[in-house]
Amino acid sequence: MKVTGFGLYRFRLPLTAPLVLKGETVRHREGLLLRLDGAGGAVGWGEASPLPGFSREVLPEAARELHGLAESVVGRGVPEARPGAGLDGAPGFTDAAPSVRFGCELALWNLYAAARGVALPEVVSPRFRAVVPANGLLAGSPTEVLGGARRMRAEGYEAAKLKVGGRPVGEDVALVRTVREALGGDVSLRLDANRAWGTQEALEFARGIEGVGIEYLEEPLEEPADLGSFARACGVPVALDESLVGMAPEALGAHRYAVAVVIKPSLIGGLSRALDLANRALDLGMRPVVSSAYESGVGTAALVALAAGIGDEGVPAGLDTYRRLAGDVIEPRLPLPAPRIDVRETVEAAHDVVPGRLSPEAEPIG
Numbered sequence: 001m002k003v004t005g006f007g008l009y010r011f012r013l014p015l016t017a018p019l020v021l022k023g024e025t026v027r028h029r030e031g032l033l034l035r036l037d038g039a040g041g042a043v044g045w046g047e048a049s050p051l052p053g054f055s056r057e058v059l060p061e062a063a064r065e066l067h068g069l070a071e072s073v074v075g076r077g078v079p080e081a082r083p084g085a086g087l088d089g090a091p092g093f094t095d096a097a098p099s100v101r102f103g104c105e106l107a108l109w110n111l112y113a114a115a116r117g118v119a120l121p122e123v124v125s126p127r128f129r130a131v132v133p134a135n136g137l138l139a140g141s142p143t144e145v146l147g148g149a150r151r152m153r154a155e156g157y158e159a160a161k162l163k164v165g166g167r168p169v170g171e172d173v174a175l176v177r178t179v180r181e182a183l184g185g186d187v188s189l190r191l192d193a194n195r196a197w198g199t200q201e202a203l204e205f206a207r208g209i210e211g212v213g214i215e216y217l218e219e220p221l222e223e224p225a226d227l228g229s230f231a232r233a234c235g236v237p238v239a240l241d242e243s244l245v246g247m248a249p250e251a252l253g254a255h256r257y258a259v260a261v262v263i264k265p266s267l268i269g270g271l272s273r274a275l276d277l278a279n280r281a282l283d284l285g286m287r288p289v290v291s292s293a294y295e296s297g298v299g300t301a302a303l304v305a306l307a308a309g310i311g312d313e314g315v316p317a318g319l320d321t322y323r324r325l326a327g328d329v330i331e332p333r334l335p336l337p338a339p340r341i342d343v344r345e346t347v348e349a350a351h352d353v354v355p356g357r358l359s360p361e362a363e364p365i366g
């Protein structure tokens with residue numbers, strides 16, 4: 001089946017509250033949608049939304065690159081899917097910016113699925129799980145964080161994630177202890193410092209939370225080369241996130257000290273790379289945690305599909321950034337947030353892109 005044409009669009013969605021990303025405050029989520037058209041009326045949507053503070057590419061660059069890639073796939077056949085490995089990429093994909101590669105791959109995978117009459121997760125794995133567990137994201141003031149923790153426990157979340165590193169270490173330690181208490185025994189606690197600490201502060205934090213059961217601590221150190229010795233010295237389970245950007249999947253073996261990898265396809269460069277990294281992580285005994293980066297419903301649904309097809313057991317995915325979007329490009333919204341996400345319902349909802357729901361600034365570029 002051939003790609004016969006495409007459309008490239010911009011969107012701008014309101015957030016429920018301003019978001020501070022590495023010191024930059026954003027009030028709207030901006031991004032790009034790519035629609036690839038196939039023979040017989042099949043369409044596949046993809047999303048490329050560079051995240052300010054995290055992506056190196058900015059929106060206008062991403063738009064130019066995505067336009068070029070889209071033009072290059074028109075007239076060509078959609079590649080064949082390899083079970084468990086997704087679709088083979090097309091030339092040029094490997095050089096594209098991470099969000100662009102994600103967007104173009106996703107449009108192709110969705111077009112392939114539409115043309116074959118299969119659901120997107122089947123492209124990831126023919127034996128995908130029907131339900132994906134998710135972690136809840138705890139945000140706001142300590143009072144809001146505690147309220148969130150109690151709600152997530154009552155709603156049956158398997159895991160909750162708390163950002164640390166933004167307060168004095170003593171306050172973080174106290175908050176982690178109260179949150180752990182509020183979550184009770186059945187909800188695992190994930191922490192994320194986003195590289196906020198020097199070694200001394202990180203060690204002080206580790207001593208402070210001794211005896212508090214956590215699933216892992218993401219990226220504690222501003223100097224990531226010291227992560228291995230930190231993990232071995234203090235016994236805190238560590239997870240990689242920022243360290244995965246630009247890392248070749250083969251290089252993961254040098255990071256066996258980590259218990260988990262937080263995989264964000266929009267930031268690390270697409271679906272096939274994410275799948276490759278996840279499979280290597282599993283081989284090394286690490287948990288792959290598929291995670292979002294404030295994508296719209298189109299991108300978020302793809303992450304649900306990916307999480308549904310990785311490995312033999314469901315690892316709670318980090319998809320709660322969707323909660324922060326006050327609007328979406330699809331109608332109705334995805335059935336999120338939820339402690340357990342219905343995979344089919346989610347991927348089906350993501351097909352219903354509503355042109356009228358794009359921001360008034362939306363304009364076809366291609």
Ligand SMILES: O=C(O)CCC(=O)c1ccccc1C(=O)O
Binds near residue numbers: 161262294319320321
């Ligand atoms: O992991 C999650 O549950 C949500 C994703 C998340 O926290 C995040 C979202 C965008 C950019 C960076 C991060 C992060 O994990 O550091």
Ligand SMILES: [Mg+2]
Binds near residue numbers: 194219242262
């Ligand atoms: Mg992180």
